[in-house]
Each structure stands twice: as C-alpha cells, then as structure tokens.
Amino acid sequence: MSKSNLPRGAFNRANPNMPVIIVLLLIIAVISLLLCVGLGPVTVTPGNVAKILLSRIPAVGSAIPRSWERLDENIVLGLRLPRVCLGxxxxxxxxxxxxxxxxxxxxxxxxxxxxxxxxxxxxxxxxxxxxxxxxxxxxxxxxxxxxxxxxxxxxxxxxxxxxxxxxxxxxxxxxxxxxxxxxxxxxxxxxxxxxxxxxxxxxxxxxxxxxxxxxxxxxxxxxxxxxxxxxxxxxxxxxxxxxxxxxxxxxxxxxxxxxxxxxxxxxxxxxxxxxxxxxxxxxxxxxxxxxxxxxxxxxxxxxxxxxxxxxxxxxxxxxxxxxxxxxxxxxxxxxxxxxxxxxxxxxxxxxxxxxxxxxx
Amino acid sequence: MTRLVIDNLNFSYDDTDAARNICLSVDKGEFVGLIGPNGSGKSTVLKNLYRALKPDSGKVSLDGDDLFFLSHKAAALKLGVVGQENDVPFDFLVEEIVAMGRSPHKKLFDIDNEHDKYIVHHALEHLGMANMAKRNYLHISGGEKQRVLIARVIAQECDFLLLDEPTNHLDISYQLQIFDFVKRLGVTALSAIHDLNMAALYCDRIFVLKAGEIVLQGKPEEVLTPENILNVYGVRCDTRIHPITGKPAITFLPSGKL
CATH class of the missing domain: 1.10.3470.10 (ABC transporter involved in vitamin B12 uptake, BtuC)
Structure with a gap:
C-alpha cells in the first residue's frame, strides 16, 4: 500500500473529513431503512414506506393522503420496521x-x-x-x-x-x-x-x-x-x-x-x-x-x-x-x-x- | 539537585531474581547510563521505574514524591519512556503515533488542538522526519519507527527520560543523532545502553549491572577499564582516552591475537 494511491476527497485516509463522512453514512442509513423496509416477500414501494412512516409522525401525519393498502401498513409497521431497526x-x-x-x-x-x-x-x-x-x-x-x-x-x-x-x-x-x-x-x-x-x-x-x-x-x-x-x-x-x-x-x-x-x-x-x-x-x-x-x-x-x-x-x-x-x-x-x-x-x-x- | 532516587529495589520473575538491591540516584541534568551483558537486568530496572513491572520491594522517589503513589497520568507528565516495544499492529499515521505523546496533557473531553499539532510537527522536524508525517507507521523501517518513538517522547514534553536501548537496530548516524538530540534537549535521562563506546561518549555517570546487581558505578573513564570489562563481559579490550572526544574509546580484542 503506497502513499500515492490513497483515496482522495472525504475518504482521504491521511486526512478524512469526518463531518462529511458521517452525514453521508447517515443518509445512506436512512435510504437503506426506507428501501429495506419495503423489500421482502411482499414488496412495498419506498414511496409508500416513506408515506406510511410520515403518517405516524404526529404533526405532519394528518397531511399525508392515505394511498396504501392496510396490509402494507401492517407489514411495514408491525414486521419490517422493527426488524430493520433491530438490524x-x-x-x-x-x-x-x-x-x-x-x-x-x-x-x-x-x-x-x-x-x-x-x-x-x-x-x-x-x-x-x-x-x-x-x-x-x-x-x-x-x-x-x-x-x-x-x-x-x-x-x-x-x-x-x-x-x-x-x-x-x-x-x-x-x-x-x-x-x-x-x-x-x-x-x-x-x-x-x-x-x-x-x-x-x-x-x-x-x-x-x-x-x-x-x-x-x-x-x-x-x-x-x-x-x-x-x-x-x-x-x-x-x-x-x-x-x-x-x-x-x-x-x-x-x-x-x-x-x-x-x-x-x-x-x-x-x-x-x-x-x-x-x-x-x-x-x-x-x-x-x-x-x-x-x-x-x-x-x-x-x-x-x-x-x-x-x-x-x-x-x-x-x-x-x-x-x-x-x-x-x-x-x-x-x-x-x-x-x-x-x-x-x-x-x-x-x-x-x-x-x-x-x-x- | 537529586531527581530520581532508587532505594533498595528488588524484583524477581517467579523464582529468579532479576534485580537485587538496586540503589541509584540521578541528578538534575545528568545523563546516566545502565550497562551490562544481556539479561543482566537493565530493562528490568527500567520497567520497574515505568511500572510495566511491579517491584517486590524497594522505594523509588521522583522529585521527592513516591513514584508508585503517583497516578499514571501524573507520572507520565514527568517521566517519558522509550521502551523496546515499538510494533503497533494497527493502521496509524506517523503523526498520529507522535500525537499520542500528548495524551497525558489531555483532559477527558479535550481533542487535539493547534498547539498539539505544532508540537507534533516540531518534534518530527527535529528528527528530520517532517516529510514522513503522513506515512503509515506499519510500513516504515525499524530505524524510522524508533525515531518516531523518540519524537513521541519529545511531544510528551517531560524533563526526565527513561530510555531502554533507544538506538537498537539503528544505523550509526541515527545512533549518534538520537543521543546528541537527547543531550541537546537538556533533560535528565537514565538510559540502558548496549554499546559501550556510546555509553562512554554520552554518559555523565555509568552503573554496571551483572546478574541483577549493580557491581560498579562512576564516571565512564573510571568504570570502562579493561579489567572491569573483562570481569563483567568476559572479553579482552584496550581502552584509552581519545584525543578528540576526551572520553574513553574501547577497542575489543579478538581472542586469537596478542
């Protein structure tokens, strides 16, 4: 491993830009959460996942139109979300x-x-x-x-x-x-x-x-x-x-x-x-x-x-x-x-x- | 002013005595050498001082305080150590290793500030290693590692150094550089030294260990005589005061000749 082929930018080994890396990984974590909650034997689209999740937040929840199946909501909230969070x-x-x-x-x-x-x-x-x-x-x-x-x-x-x-x-x-x-x-x-x-x-x-x-x-x-x-x-x-x-x-x-x-x-x-x-x-x-x-x-x-x-x-x-x-x-x-x-x-x-x- | 006093220190590994009735003192500004054959207890004595080993009995005081009652941190603010342990099986940059010398100065939530960075840079510069700051410590040579550790102890900013054969595995130029450097720092030092000519050149006083006991002590020209060296090391040699250095120069004699 020579010095010259170190990755540049935020993931620069010699001088990593920590705030950028952490924000980037947090964004990836949230995207993973939305995608992974939807993925499984029954697939729920990431859009629906986001809407179902937002509808549970007290302040903004009522503004979200209900456009998903009851079953999807049960799968997302009852099964997948706890599983992904546990993961x-x-x-x-x-x-x-x-x-x-x-x-x-x-x-x-x-x-x-x-x-x-x-x-x-x-x-x-x-x-x-x-x-x-x-x-x-x-x-x-x-x-x-x-x-x-x-x-x-x-x-x-x-x-x-x-x-x-x-x-x-x-x-x-x-x-x-x-x-x-x-x-x-x-x-x-x-x-x-x-x-x-x-x-x-x-x-x-x-x-x-x-x-x-x-x-x-x-x-x-x-x-x-x-x-x-x-x-x-x-x-x-x-x-x-x-x-x-x-x-x-x-x-x-x-x-x-x-x-x-x-x-x-x-x-x-x-x-x-x-x-x-x-x-x-x-x-x-x-x-x-x-x-x-x-x-x-x-x-x-x-x-x-x-x-x-x-x-x-x-x-x-x-x-x-x-x-x-x-x-x-x-x-x-x-x-x-x-x-x-x-x-x-x-x-x-x-x-x-x-x-x-x-x-x- | 006497800084370090070791009073009747004893240490044994299981059954074998490794250090017996060690008494020595180091005055402010002195460079004191510990010499002796392999296994004579040089490292053992030093390790007892920096608490890698726990003595069976004896007292050690540093500036009047009982060393073993100081916290690790308080001791590390006064006493810097360059030991023989220099492998780090993890991915660190040279400057990160040197910055670890700043640890005793740091409180719980402190992170390294500009002052620390300045000191780290300064220390590396002194050893001619400023251009290696961003190199990976895993991939530099043994001699370079040793110099990084000297830089670390400089960054630690303490005025008493314990050195355990600090120039092992180093080229002659670096051996001289490191001892010159320690001398120039003007700190007090107690160093185990393997090479008798080096000890003669740099030490103000020398203690000679044999089988865990101090058998001789004094100025280099008093201690490093052919008779003493024959007694302790079992080799024949010729010593004379070198006209340029004014210190004893030792020439070992092969057994076939003379």
Whole structure:
C-alpha cells in the first residue's frame, strides 16, 4: 500500500473529513431503512414506506393522503420496521464490540463470534430460557444471562491467551475455537433435552442468528446499551488508541492499562450479551466492519468507533434483506450469510498477517 | 539537585531474581547510563521505574514524591519512556503515533488542538522526519519507527527520560543523532545502553549491572577499564582516552591475537 494511491476527497485516509463522512453514512442509513423496509416477500414501494412512516409522525401525519393498502401498513409497521431497526442496532453493536475486543487483545482478528463469546452468550441464554435459571432478573433475564455468558467467555479466552503480559494470537484464536465448540455443544445439549419446543428460540436460532420475529419491545435494551457503551468508549478513545501500542507504552503514556482493559471486558460483553439475546449469533460483523472502517479513516478510535457503528448497522440491514429474499419464501438465518461473506476476509487477514509478520 | 532516587529495589520473575538491591540516584541534568551483558537486568530496572513491572520491594522517589503513589497520568507528565516495544499492529499515521505523546496533557473531553499539532510537527522536524508525517507507521523501517518513538517522547514534553536501548537496530548516524538530540534537549535521562563506546561518549555517570546487581558505578573513564570489562563481559579490550572526544574509546580484542 503506497502513499500515492490513497483515496482522495472525504475518504482521504491521511486526512478524512469526518463531518462529511458521517452525514453521508447517515443518509445512506436512512435510504437503506426506507428501501429495506419495503423489500421482502411482499414488496412495498419506498414511496409508500416513506408515506406510511410520515403518517405516524404526529404533526405532519394528518397531511399525508392515505394511498396504501392496510396490509402494507401492517407489514411495514408491525414486521419490517422493527426488524430493520433491530438490524441497525445489532449491526452497530456487533461492529463496536469487535472494535472493543480488538483493542483489548491488540489484534484485528478479534470478533465476538471468532473468540467464542457469542457461543458463550448463547449457551447461558438457552440455559436461562429453558430452566429459568436467571428468572429472578425478571424481564431482562434473557439479556442478563447472555451477558454473563459473554463476560465469562471473554475473561476466560483473554486469560488463556495472555502469555507473559502479551496476548498470544494463536492461543487466542485456538482457545476461541475450542470454547465456542464447547459452548455450542452445551447449547445443543440443552435444547435437545428441552421438554417443550422452544418456539423460535431454538438451537438453530442461537447458532446461526436471525432478525426474524423482531418486535418493538426487543429494541429498547440493546439501543440503551449501545448508546451508553458508545459514550463510554468515546470518552476513552485516547486510552483505546494507546492500548494498541501495548500495555507498557500505554502505561508510560499515562493510562492505567489494567483498569481500562477491565472496562473493555465489561463494555464488550455487555454489548455482545444484549445483542445476542435478541438476534442470536451473527458472526464476522465485528471483524469485517472495523477492518473496512480502518481502511477508510485509519486507526484512531475517535473516528473508528462512530464510523464502525454506522457501517455495521447498514451492513447487517442489507445482509438481512438478502437473507429473506434469496430463498424466498424460505428465510435464511442472517448469521449464515455473514459467515459466508466474512469467513473469506478472515482467512485473507490471517494469510496477510503471517506473510508480513505485522501484528504477530 | 537529586531527581530520581532508587532505594533498595528488588524484583524477581517467579523464582529468579532479576534485580537485587538496586540503589541509584540521578541528578538534575545528568545523563546516566545502565550497562551490562544481556539479561543482566537493565530493562528490568527500567520497567520497574515505568511500572510495566511491579517491584517486590524497594522505594523509588521522583522529585521527592513516591513514584508508585503517583497516578499514571501524573507520572507520565514527568517521566517519558522509550521502551523496546515499538510494533503497533494497527493502521496509524506517523503523526498520529507522535500525537499520542500528548495524551497525558489531555483532559477527558479535550481533542487535539493547534498547539498539539505544532508540537507534533516540531518534534518530527527535529528528527528530520517532517516529510514522513503522513506515512503509515506499519510500513516504515525499524530505524524510522524508533525515531518516531523518540519524537513521541519529545511531544510528551517531560524533563526526565527513561530510555531502554533507544538506538537498537539503528544505523550509526541515527545512533549518534538520537543521543546528541537527547543531550541537546537538556533533560535528565537514565538510559540502558548496549554499546559501550556510546555509553562512554554520552554518559555523565555509568552503573554496571551483572546478574541483577549493580557491581560498579562512576564516571565512564573510571568504570570502562579493561579489567572491569573483562570481569563483567568476559572479553579482552584496550581502552584509552581519545584525543578528540576526551572520553574513553574501547577497542575489543579478538581472542586469537596478542
């Protein structure tokens, strides 16, 4: 990658124009929302989607002439819109979780799915669901049980792969694989031994992820967690940058590395947990999105965090459209598609990493 | 005025003692060298000072304050470090890496302002790297990386530097440039140095470590004698005061000759 062929304009790697990029991505996100709400086995035109949405806004709503079918309105408001919004939130959370975990382990290959965190969350979530283990948490028991699973897995994988104060990348990836296999096994055993049918939330859901069946009620907690975690991370953006230099350098530059890493474990597992509780395992988003974000705007977390969130949301929404269109009327789990797209990128990064000996 | 005092510092990795009863002090404006064979504990002592390692016992005070009771940030405002860790497996520009040196000066919501940019530019210019500001740190050479890290510690604007073999992997011209530069900054420095001739040229005082203990200390011409070097390193050499530098110049003797 030589200096001369860097992209020019707003997406200039050396001097990215952040306001322009953010506005551009917000516009793309809104357009994606309008298009994706309309796309599916039953297609609603973007114009009708916009009108249906506008008619729900109190002030301007009455001025919109009703020119759409009742069915369209039900599909848009009851099914698709919550699903697309959930896609945006889940995508953003997964991408930001990826960024968080990459700063924690100081490697671009970290992703909640690859490190087994998703499987850990899924296992405890299934456990909680079936046997009511975490029922005393009430309404949020599913999310909290998933959070516990993801926190335990992150801590476990992180501890295993830390050799003499440094995260060893092969240990990290291998322990991630081993733990996700163990946890997937646990999930399967739990679901197979389930006395009753688990409805939508069966093993397949947890292991391959889906946004089908999204309800408005699913959105609140993940959105709140995303906003809070995002704020925490943005406040600590300098610390995140410094952690990439290594613990020693970060310490010498005035960061309490140990404390910040604990914070990252908490933030990462919180986001992974509540996201996985509503969407199951959607892999590789946390790997792909930060990678492309860094190509666009470089490694500074002040830029990487917001851009990753926006790109992640847009990506998952479109992959979800593909998931419900490709084999229509059958639905594909969205996690299968992200794996098919993200897997090759992972292999590419792995090969590149071992060739350059950079970051290893 | 004494700035740094290390009093009876001990550190061990698991069972093996890596630093034993280390006592040393550094006065204001001094350039103090730590020399010794590989594994003698030079890095270990420095790492204990910048808190990458936690000593088993001992006290360290910087300007009268107990160093280990300062917050990381307060310590980073006084103490700049150039360690041996210089790989960053992520996509950063050279100027972004240097700007990280400004971190301890920044409050929670501060972003980098014109003053910071000026300092970063200035630091790069000093090391002759102003034209590399927009280069990707991943794709520059090891020597260039080392100079970027020196620029970062300059941008940190502290008046006490801990240097852990700062000229490793550098061409001779850059080795001289970096030591000259640190001297010209007029800061106080404690540096682990691999090359004895470099240590002789730049250090005001030298401490010699062997197997985790300080075995010798003093001015370069007192410490760097053939007998001492034979004792510590096990090699024979000839030293004499060089007529131009006025410092000891060491010539190592191959075992076959003489």
């Amino acid at each position: 945006l939130i889940v995508g953003a959370s997964l991408a930001v979780t990826g960024v968080t975990m990459q700063a924690l382990v100081r490697n671009q290959l970290a992703d909640p799915f690859i490190l087994g965190v998703s499987s850990g969350a899924a296992a405890t979530a299934t456990l909680g669901m079936l046997f009511g283990v975490f029922a005393f948490f009430g309404e949020y028991s599913l999310s909290i049980s998933a959070f516990i699973g993801s926190a335990v897995t992150i801590i476990f994988v992180y501890t295993i792969s830390r050799v003499r104060g440094r995260v060893n990348i092969s240990q990290l990836l291998l322990s991630g694989v081993a733990i996700s296999m163990i946890m997937d096994g646990v999930t399967r055993i739990i679901t197979l031994s389930a006395p009753n049918a688990l409805g939508l939330h069966n093993a397949a859901f947890w292991m391959s992820g889906s946004l089908a069946g999204a309800k408005w009620g699913y959105l609140t907690l993940p959105l709140a967690v995303l906003l809070i975690c995002m704020a925490v991370l943005m406040i600590n953006y300098r610390g995140l940058n410094l952690l990439l230099l290594g613990d020693e350098s970060a310490g010498a530059l005035g960061i309490n590395a140990g404390r910040l890493q604990k914070l990252l474990v908490l933030v990462g597992s919180l986001m992974a947990g509540v996201t996985i509780a509503v969407s199951g395992t959607i892999g590789f988003v946390g790997l792909m999105v930060p990678h492309f974000t860094r190509l666009l705007v470089g490694g500074d977390h002040r830029r990487v965090l917001p851009i990753s969130a926006l790109l992640g949301g847009i990506l998952v929404v479109w992959v979800d459209v593909a998931a419900r269109m490709l084999l229509a009327p059958e639905e594909m789990p969205v996690g299968i598609l992200t794996a098919i797209i993200g897997g090759p990128l992972f292999i590419f990064l792995l090969k590149r990493g071992s060739r350059d000996k950079k970051g290893w």
